[in-house]
Amino acid sequence: MISRMYSRFCQTLPAPEGSSGLLVAFSGGLDSTVLLVLAAQFAHEHGLGLRALHVHHGLSPHANDWVRHCEGVCQRLAVPLIVERVQLALGNGESLEAQAREARYERLAAHLGEGEWLLTAHHQDDQLETLLLALKRGAGLRGLAGMVPNQPFAAGRLLRPLLETGRRELAELADTLPYGWVEDESNQDTEYDRNFLRQQLIPQLKARWPAMAQTAARSMAICAEQEALITELAEADWLQAREGEALRIAPLLALSAIRRNNLLRHWIRRQGGDMPSRELLGLLWQEVALAREDANPQLRLNTLECRRFQGQLHLVRPNLAPCHEVLPIRIGETVALPDGLGHVSVQGNVAGEGLRAPRSDEPLSVRFQVAAGCMLKPVGRGGSRRLKKLLQEHGVPSWQRGRLPILYYGEQVAAVAALFVCDGFLAQEGGIHWHWQQAAAAE
Template sequence: MISRLYSRFCQTLPTPTSSSALLVAYSGGLDSTLLLLLAERYAREHRLPLGALHVHHGLSPHADEWAERCAALCRQLGVALQVERVQLARGNGESLEAQARSARYARLGAALPPGGWLLTAHHQDDQLETLLLALKRGAGPRGLAGILPSQPFADGLLLRPLLAEPRQVLAEAVGEAGVSWVEDESNQDVSYDRNFLRQQVIPVLKARWPAIAETAARSMALCAEQETLLAELAEGDWQRAGDGEALRIAPLHELSPARRNNLLRHWIRRQGGEMPARDQLARLWDELALARPDANPQLNWGRVSCRRHQGRLYLVRPDLAPLSDQIPLTLGVRATLPEELGTLGVIQSEEGPLRLPRADEPLSLRFAVAPGQTLRPQGRGGSRRLKKLWQEYGIPSWQRGRVPILFYGEQPAAVPGLFICEGFARTGPQGLSWLRQGPPVNPQEGDDPLP
């Protein structure tokens, strides 16, 4: 059994290269124990570096014992084992399952060398569980495609060479190898959805339809193919409708509703946003894209807010608020702006567009002007309230109150990237230039180039 399994294991792996170091995600359970045995033989035959990583979650009173048993087998096989301890927070709104998974993959990603292969022990029964969980969530083709056998991960690849194997086959192979493994008592806790399916639902399904895991895997493979086609279609539509990080609304009117929704999901995924439910996607179109031109609509879901500005859709944080910081500036020193807005500094140069400040004009950065104060951009006839200027220069509503303004003393002198105020333009051979790194002031135009 184990020889046949090893042969299939080898066939699933790509051709190794000089950078193909192997890292096994080793929990100590039956599945990962077999994976470690197969990987050790493969690495030895192909003369590849091999390591194992065990994540110690500290959730079980037996966690220390598990780590020691993992270490014992790794010593027997001559495999270097790395034990990573993580702490999970109970009661923070996120399930312990999700926290454990995030922590585990974060440590695995950090340990994987560039070009390396991370091997995990997912198998065919895991696929069936994943499919049932996806159906429970009401997932589309992407979710129903299940666990992928191979995908980019960190600076290398994540490979699942046992994905087509039933767990019963793995159990027989481990028994043949004569090695022991650890049993996690939490696997019997049916309050966890995956355990409920594993313990109470899937045995009933298999009793009625013994091949259900295999046939479900075929359906998932078909969903994966469909998702690939949808992604290719969406990428073509994105090339026509995308504008930096924004999505232009006009081209969306030319698409069918299904194709439009496909592009919207693709855009949200590209921006790293949390995927909205289907009814939220419909609201996004009806309440934002189709809102009257002078409206300022907003739709929030999860940790994402969708906003509209000048015929484009944007994804931003839902908690953006005006800033009240006052940041002193020193010539030649970049100041760090709050909330990841980048850095901004000023230097003296012959090309600088701003006049040099007087001794009684200390430089600072602020995000608002005094109530009722007006500004007059250079070359403009008459002064304007800041709110009016933001409108004229196309600053989105969610960015107003977050745009850095350069002050000379108590007077606003310039909005770097937009305009210089009357009376602050360079008058001599030397002036000040600003150096800005970070998000552009106007998302459609970008900042002035750095001098």
């Protein structure tokens, strides 16, 4: 039996030449024990390094016994074992399931080397549970597609070579092995949604329809294909509508509502945002994109905020506030700006056009504000204007005002970000150079 399953295991993996080694997520349970045995044979045959990692969550009184069991199995298989202990925050509002999973993958990512494969023991019955949980949440195609067998992860790849294998088949093989396995008593607690499905609902479904896990897997594979197709469409629409990381509204007007929503989700996902509900997408379009021309609309999308400026949609961090710091700086120095705005530097003796050297009574500083009523005259302009008007002319969005670094000579504004130099501070030769290196998410 093991030879049949090992053959299928090998067929699901990429060519071994593409791997620099294997790391197995090893809980000591039935599924991961079978996985470790198969991975040990594969690593031996292909001359690959193999390690196992066990995460001690500290939630069970038997957790230390599980570590000892895992050590024994790994010793018999001649596989090095890494044991990571994590501390979960009880009573912080986040489920222990979610915390434990996040902590586990955090440790796995930290130990995964460049080009290594991380193997996990997710199987066909886990896929069925994932599908049912996605249906409970009202997930879209991405959620209904379930877990994929091969995906990028940390410095390597995450592979799930048992996804086409049912748990019953894994149990039959585990019974023939001499290692045994641990049973996590929390798996019997049906207060957890996944355990409720596993212990109560799925057995009834499979009793009525024995092939339920296989047919669900086929449906999930179709969903994965359709998700890939609409992602291709969204990427094509994105290339037509993008302006940097912003989205031009005009091209969106020509799209159907369904296609437009697909693009908006794609855009939000690209910038690391949480997927909004259909209702929230409707509000984004109606109350932000189609708001009055003279309005300054904004909509909170959990960890991001959608803003509109000059016919474009922008995603920014919420609650951006003006900066009021005064940061002294000297020629040759680089200074970190507050609130993740990046760094500024001033370098001397620069060939070509630059800022004139400051006099001894003109100490340099970086600020973010100008005095009320202050008028600035950029080089080449016929007259002076208020900073707000100048920033509008340069197309600076309202939420960035008060967050742009301004170089002062004493109490005089010499330059505003990379936008303009004020009259009287430009040098044709041998001046100093002022540079703002923005952070990736400076908005």
